[in-house]
Amino acid sequence: MLLRAAARRAPRRTQQRTFVVAARKQPQQARAYSSPKPPHLTSKTLPRGRIGFVNGIRQLQKSLLNGFDQRPTLSELLPPDASITDVDKEHIKNLPRFDAAEDAEVLLCASETGFDLGVKRLRKALQSGDSSLTLHGKELHCLGFDTERTPTFRLGQPEQPVACLQLASHDLVVLFLLKNMRHIPASLQDLLEDPGVLKVGVALSEDTNALSRHAPGLTVRGLVDLAPLAEARFPSLTRRGLRGLVASLGGRRLSKHQSTASWGQRTYTPAMIRYAANDALAGLFCFGRILGHDREDERKVA
Template identity: 30%
Template sequence: MPVTLPATPPDKTHIATLPPFTGLTLERITVVTCRASAEAALLQMLRHDALGFDTESRPTFHKGQNSEGPHVLQFSSMDRAWLFQSHQQETLSAAFEVLQSAQVAKVGFGLKSDLGHLGTRFGIIPQQLIDLDHSFRAQGYRQQIGAKTAIAMLFGQKLAKSKHISTSNWAIKQLAERQLLYAANDAYAAICVHQALLDAGLSR
């Protein structure tokens, strides 16, 4: 059935009543840990026309403190996610190749800060980015539409976004399962929204 976007985005109270969004499970999340797994991930990612994309950084706690992130770079197709950690330096060239590919669109929400951090830390300027906030603004929405609101609008579901996890230490070498799920499903939600907008003829 065609998607009809509501004239007014749902508020937090309404979103809280919705059934949960079914995200990727741990067995569909690949943490890229070595050169061989990076090469395998790169081959898989380059097969897609578009991937969901996001980054996570260890939070800053003091005024004027600069972020040292991103510490995690995550990509997702419609059925699998790949997570790269910045301390695994031998894996990062694969992530950078995807980011700089003009053939694979990288889709996300509010990518401006992610771009700033990527440029500052790695000198990377990604190509072929699609910021979903711009996609929703093109439909006439004035306020920023984030992942939770977009999932509610398009799927009638509630995306879990724990502040406790989002502000956790993303620089640790062994990420907790909850962090893996959070990071992967941020990127997964983006590609799901992008595909739904494409299917409805509301995005490029």
């Protein structure tokens, strides 16, 4: 069943719509996956920059060039722009906060039934063009992609499993609470393995490696890492983390105050929910800016 969770009204802001998807727990058996386990890529086996290039630029280029008779290079599709430069770290503190989650619908999915509903809502958003971008006549279906897990602070301490997986269109963010699940339901696996849906974010190899440990056999496809893409598009940028990209490309400050939160805890605070939603939305926001799309301007024209 679908339960509406009340959210506090922030002053002079639109009330954020947050829903919690829950269902009666039923005994489930772990699903058997037939696809092989992907290799665990680390800096010892492949340089981090190379991993980003393979998972980001090459995947995006494949998606863009599918259907072109004369296949242009990535530099022809996205010519370099040296006018975009880094925002000083001290100046970032004074920028207006990036808070796209206040205008988005947020779903928290905590059961297999909830996961199925969340995936259905995302598929519907993709079909309606909520997060579609057009580049050189090619329509791209995109979702912001991110994960959250409790960080480790001691050397040699085992890494914590993924607690929350976020997927976002512009107007909908779904938080899949993997901490409540022993396996990833088929509906979510199919979406993650769908190469026709681009999953955009930063440092995606870390997220996918963590997900593969949670669900052996899962191979996330359609990944676009924004860091190497931004490096090719804006060669003057040196800070290509998500916070740096939001500042340089959008003039906004992405809060990281909840990055060290305990994501394995039973319930999430409103601040944690907003943080997780904004992280996924920020990836989609930066991807649009890299491709030359300004959603705010498009809304004004509409």
